[in-house]
Amino acid sequence: MPRNYFLPALLFFAVSLNSCIHHAKPSTHIAVDTIPAGPRPLFKDFMGLNGHLSFKPDLYKQVCRLVRNYHNISWDVKAPGDAITIPRTVNGINWKQDAYGPWKKAGFETDICMQFQGVGLGNPNYRKLWAGREQWAYDYGKAMATYYGPSGAEQLCTSVEIDNEPGSRFDPDLYKTLFTKMTQGVRAGDPRLKIVTPAVVAGKADPYSQALDNMYGDAAILPLYDVINIHTYPTIEKSATSENNWNRSYPEDNSLKYLKVIEDAIDWRNTHAKDKEVWVTEFGYDACTPAAMAKRKDWALKLNWQGASDLQQAQYLVRSFLLFSALDIQRAYLYYYNDEDEASFHAASGITRNFTPKQSFWALKQLYQTLGDYRFRRVVKKETDSLYVFEFVKGDDPKSLVWVAWSPTGARTHEQTGYQPHVASVTLDKLPGVPVSATSMITTDAPAAQVTWDKAGETGMRLQIGESPVYISFQAGK
Secondary structure, eight states: OOOOOOSSOOOOOOOOOTTOOOOOSOOOTTOGGGSOSSOOOOGGGTEEEEEOTTOOHHHHTTTOSEEEEEEEHHHHOSSTTSOOOTTBOTTSOBHIIIIIHHHHHTTOEEEEEEEOTTTSTTOTTHHHHHTTOHHHHHHHHHHHHHHHSTTSSSOOOSEEEEOSOOTTTSOHHHHHHHHHHHHHHHHHHOTTSEEEEEEEESSSOBTTBEEHHHHTTSTTTGGGOSEEEEEOOOBOOOBTTBSSSOOBOOTTOTTOSTTHHHHHHHHHHHHHOTTOEEEEEEOOOOOOOHHHHTTOOHHHHHTTOOOOOHHHHHHHHHHHHHHHHTSSOSEEEESOSEEOOOOSTTTTOOSEETTEEOHHHHHHHHHHHHHTTEEEEEEEEEETTTEEEEEEEETTEEEEEEEEEEOOOOOOTTSOTTOOOOOEEEEEOSOSSEEEEEEEOOSSSSOOOBOOOEEETTTEEEEEEOSSOEEEEEEOOO
16 A cells, blocks of 8 residues: 555555455356465464564564564655765654664564655656656665665664555556666675565556556566565445445455466466566555444545454454465565554554554454464365365474364455354364364464364364465374
């Protein structure tokens, strides 16, 4: 999403229509034959969180070790061409002292999004600001990489993005020039620093995502980036039953483009840029309190914008990470770390509310701690509207396995009245070993409850599964 941060307020103002969905025939998301054959990342190297200056590393290190920051170029300098004073900014921030240094000390790995906010879209004179500043763009990229990159003395970040969401609105020729010069500067400053595209999409560009075909398959551009960057949200298109494009649905809803935009980018990569990684750097769900919803105003009230419940946010975020882990992507960064309980699109996406953990915080903490040393291995079951079971294997102990089971059902945010969550008694057969425990998803700081189960035949177990994932641990035999 386009970001415009003001001190001390750190929430954005923009509304994105990126990743609007269309109603289509049920897709074959995560078909077994499309899962990559190679090993997937460990979960601790996969789960990320979008942050900013008020990010509290000691709090959020409980849920991940990867963090992405919106780093406005207009904070570093008043305008392109000005003296570069990294890490000090023109508005009194010192990125080393106020963000990246403490984050590194807490064990985080940082991705810097060099956002053009203030010197790009949103500034009607952005073309004039950059006129004749090609060498400065190179110098800025080089200075950023030299100071923050993994080869430098500070080693404060491992990747940088060239803007956030220029999309189809940014002058394409100017953006290509700036991308080329900045990435060349980054390569000169630190060739070990990974370069990430802005938000892109396979197929037609939209206001918030550039088309991969427009530039990123060019022979001259291919060496200048390492990662294809996807933003995806489970939004529902406007229809007779949905008044707007901003309400959302559960992640397995087959009418969404939520997973398809990732799969399409992977297909494009496999055809045009086989050596590139694919990351999701934004996805998420809004969840505010009933009191905040009662105070909806302006467009949110007029168009009947609805957020998810706190429980649904927890369920859907955990399930999104699980679904993403089965795809050929290397990282997924959740949007957002904190919110102030505002009833508005993207303004209630935090996993903390005024820095107090929501249910999603505890659920993600459990996911991170349970699967942090594990990686996705296979889909055990994938039954539409009924049951998903994924298998994860411990990185240093192939006999230690976890199955995560859940009902891939839910309610669209504007259709929750009267909704009854799906719960069913299911039999899991051909178990990979001896069951050690079955643990329910947590939503508080209390210990997780154990799920009771019965033996079913010689190699099966029977238990109840609902929309909150259940973690089943096994110890495999020889």
